[in-house]
Amino acid sequence: MTTYEMVRTKAEAAHRAAGELAVTSTVIKNKALLAMADALEAGAAEILAANAKDMEAGRANNMKESMLDRLALSQVRINAMAEGLRQVAQLEDPVGNVLDGRRLPNGLTVTKVRVPLGVIGIIYEARPNVTADAIGLCVKSGNAVILKGGSEALQSNIVIAGILTQAAEAAGIPAGAIQFVDSSDRQAVTDLIKMNGLVDVVIPRGGAGLIQAVVQNATVPVIETGIGVCHTYVDAGADYDMARAIAINAKVQRPAVCNAMETLLVHEDAAAEFLPQMLTEYFAAGVTIIGCGKTQAFDKRIRAATEADWATEYGDLRLSVKIVSGLEEALAHIAKYGTKHSECIVTSDYNHARTFQQRVDAAAVYVNASTRFTDGFEFGFGAEIGISTQKLHARGPMALPELTSSKYLISGDGQIRG
Incomplete structure (x- = not known):
């Protein structure tokens, strides 16, 4: 199977699951988040062992200390990831929230409600905690997610994504809603950001080079998370x-x-x-x-x-x-x-x-x-997908409301337009 075929297969699975996840109850989503948090802590030894391999490879490749710091996991950081999932479970579910409503002179009722974005592709560098944050926020906001982490954190991310996927599906999250691209081939990023019709939006999270490469080459809509000077x-x-x-x-x-x-x-x-x-x-x-x-x-x-x-x-x-x-x-x-x-x-x-x-x-x-x-956890959002520095479609720490769009529900009793 080529890299393109692998990415497309994952995107198709996520696309199929997205419709079902969009109408999954808050009760099931919260149950899954709590199970995922418990599974992370229970799997800490396996996660740390995988992270040790990534850290060893990073040092061998003369990775900058700042990048090693982002890559490193500890029991404290794993516990914080789990706590983030538990916080997300406690937050209000944005899906279905009524944003506006009115009755028109012709008798039609128009209601604006929040709905999931659909399938979100997330591309990020050496931050294994992003794997947990992204999956948790996407599950709660009813979005299927395709994760493409950096090769420097591959072993850590494979284990974390596997643990969370298994716990989520066991708790009732639709199979296929959580996808992880377990390849270090850069072609996978190129393929993911061009999956129009299967992926609804891509969010890059990392250094300026990664972000600009996605912004300049994607055909799928991009929400840009910026660097911080x-x-x-x-x-x-x-x-x-x-x-x-x-x-x-x-x-x-x-x-x-x-x-x-x-x-x-x-x-x-x-x-x-x-x-x-x-x-x-x-x-x-x-x-x-x-x-x-x-x-x-x-x-x-x-x-x-x-x-x-x-x-x-x-x-x-x-x-x-x-x-x-x-x-x-x-x-x-x-x-x-x-x-x-x-x-x-x-x-x-x-x-x-x-x-x-x-x-x-x-x-x-x-x-x-x-x-x-400036952090989703510190702002009380449980976690974040990233910090958006653009003005469309969201700005600042991107948490649950920012991972939704809206649609209008119109009800009548036979009105036709003259």
Whole structure:
């Protein structure tokens, strides 16, 4: 069987199952999610053994530390995946929710309701937790799913997908609704994103290269999840202790993820008081600082920033720092180099906070809080498919409502149009 034939067979199976899953009861879906969570924890040893093989191969192939961090699983991370499934089970089922309704002058009743998208193809890199998150959210929202993970996480994903599929089908989810492409052939991605008529939408989740390759080559509709060149702007007169805590968390807590800060902007009137201790904390945490000329004057270890640096998602312990003249320059910098993901201002000025939130064009805009909170689990959604940085069809953490479309139900008693 060729790669195309394999992908098409999975897409056809998912397409057949999608109609049945769309009308599967909330009770059965929730039962399946809880069974899947239990199965994940019960299968932890098998998952960790598979993950160890992926990690060994990653190290042998000189995988970046940031990618290894995304790839690595532990008992804690498996438990978090299971907890995410349990949270999704507790959330309201979006399918069938009434969005609007009216009675027309001619007596027709028109009701707008949520319905599943159908078959969702999800293409992602070295994040085995995405396998659990995606399956859980698609099951709850009534969508069949075809997963194509990166080759670097293949062994982990095969085991996780197998465990979850078996538990879901045993609990009543239609056979074929969960598909995993267990091939490392890149041709599988090319084939999946062109399965018009069988796949309703594709969601890429990963680095800029993967996302752009899907966006530029897909014939199936794409929901773009973006990279995160996220900024924190420290305003003059901010609470500098709070600002330092936020700036450390945003960069250091988990630098490999898309909501980590990549550029710190500092008001020139705050620099003398704020930056020396901030830089000391960053250097102690192993952060490499890349800065503008004014920032370099604070420490000879700071490398000069290039134009490319301002636009780079490092995904590791590197940080760009720029001293700006004020809010307007900060806004202009973010507008030029930001990726519309997550942006933060630390300020004690209410008007500056309001201006920042109104004028910054991003999926999540923070005042006095770390960008690391842009996450479906943290927002109370249980999990997420990804962070959409586009404006159609969804924006921000994509959870259950974002995995639905709508249709109109019209009822009458014999009306005809004149």
